[in-house]
Amino acid sequence: MSRSLFNDFLRHFALIVILMAVLSPLLWLLLTAFKPYEELFNNPPTILPESATLVNFTEGWEIGGGKGIMDSLIVSSISTVICLILGFPASYALARRFPPHGQLSFTILSLRMMPPIVPVIGFYLLFQELSLFDTYTGLIIVYTFMNLPLVIWLLAEFMRQIPKSYEEAARVDGASWFQLFRDVLLPLSLPGVLTAGILAMIFAWNEFLFSLVLTGDAVITLPKALASFFLFQQPNWGQLGAIGIVAFGPLLLLSYYMQRLLIRSFSIELGGR
């Protein structure tokens, strides 16, 4: 065996081992979702479901998965839109008026680094006072607070890549600030806007702690719904698997889309002279 062939073999072997370690829990989740309850406890366990069924999905939807998905969608999408609307102009200011690695930039990012457990007590007390406890509005505010620093910081990085001459050209052409943002900066930073939006969406979608502490029975996001399956009943692994797949699927699609966006945004820069 030649040396390069041996190296190739080693490299692929290592890749396969790592992939198996990473993907096997996901695969198990996927397979479990299609197994009827009785089959879960077979000994020795079956790998492929012997009698595949969709009953876990329908039941899982009814016992709280459905509400979880709807609530998560409402809260994470609205907070993401608010993050982008507020973050876009803020990131422009950060990129153009402040030094790239200055104190302000760091302070904004450090807000995101704070452990979520730190502000949660403050939020709890505040929300009790303001009647925001267990409301969509409350959770949207918290997720906006949580994701805005990241959105600003990410978008500012994108904005810095845009040559100043584009906006100077627009100002000379007579564009107002609004027209400058809408006609020039937004189209040019669109890959960045979408990337930041997808990240904010994913973080809000996955968030557990704030949701657990700041909501009760009225708002139940998906992570909280999933967790409650353990708390109040014998966990039905099949239903958990089914809801898990539904919770994870959109993220997988978004991540895939984001990756393509990032590649495209780089190629735009290279293509534009």
Place this chain on the structure above:
Amino acid sequence: MASIELQNVNKWYGSAVHAVRDISFKIEDGEFFGLLGPSGSGKTSVLRMLAGLETVTQGDILFDGASVTDQTPQQRNIAMVFEQNALYPHMTARQNIAYPLKIRGRTKAEIDEMVGDVARMLHIDHLIDRRASQMSGGQQQRVAIARALVRRPNLLCLDEPIAHLDTLLRARLRGELKRLQRSLGTTSVIVTHDPIEAMTMTDRLAVMRDGVLQQIGSPDEIHNRPVNAFVSQFFGLHSMNLFRVEGLKESAGRFSGSLNDTHAEVPRSAMAYADKSDRLLVGCRPHAVVVVKQGEKPPPDTFQITGRVYVAEPLGEVTLVTIQTGDLTVQALDPRKRDYAIDEEVTVAVPQSALYAFHTETEETLAFGESADILPDADLRAV
């Protein structure tokens, strides 16, 4: 269209950089004005203040006699062509050109007509639906010029618009821009570090150095009557040769001195410009230099030094001979078809009538050399 006036304009960046120092001049309505200088001379700052992209730290800018100092670029109705990255990359050429009209609320029919006109004028009709990335650098600059001209601005600002193009294209666009400017009569200001651009395109120009205005005049005036050694060296197809001679003395009726440890013969008439400590700063254009080979007799009454040929470059009609003496480099344009060997020993001779004299300390011009075409020995300088 408008006349432009700068009154004692200053620009500070922070408190450390005084980029533009107390500059005043007037640009007439319809004039093609140049701002020329090396990088860091403040020429771009002046242009950007005219455009409103930089604030004026001190002083006033007037359009048609009314102050625009505090107006934004949007309010000034000016147009600008940038050095690069000028076109909006997400729009086609047509959308780029139409953009200033669109935000002014023109109707679609009007826009189509005006864009069509200006596109024909700049010969870009066939590119009209391409994006910036699908066009060459020259095509992009054409579209940028079209976008600037489409709305008949008060002032057209050109920030090194053709500096990034290749030589042939640059020469072509130079001519086209000049014709366009003349036919439209739009008051225009071009910033350039290229004396040829400034010389060929503009009606009048300002030469700047370290934020200070050196000279304003027609290209001809600045070429033939530079106010100081800097302008004379910076401006022109070939820069002026400068000779700084020290230790002048007379022996047997002839004057001589030393220049970088080389012996220099100085004509009697030039001695009038020597300073008290027997120093002299003279210069001449390369076409005035007579290269004397060994065995030839140098013409009488000339400034003379000896040196070695560094390289000789035939330019078709003339040969550009670069001669080194010590660490001084002298350029000569020799109209005669002669061969030069590298390191050949030659004498550089400059007729006294072609010599410029400068003050040894302030470097201000004390005397102008006669321009090339009225020199007595005309056949030698047919350039």
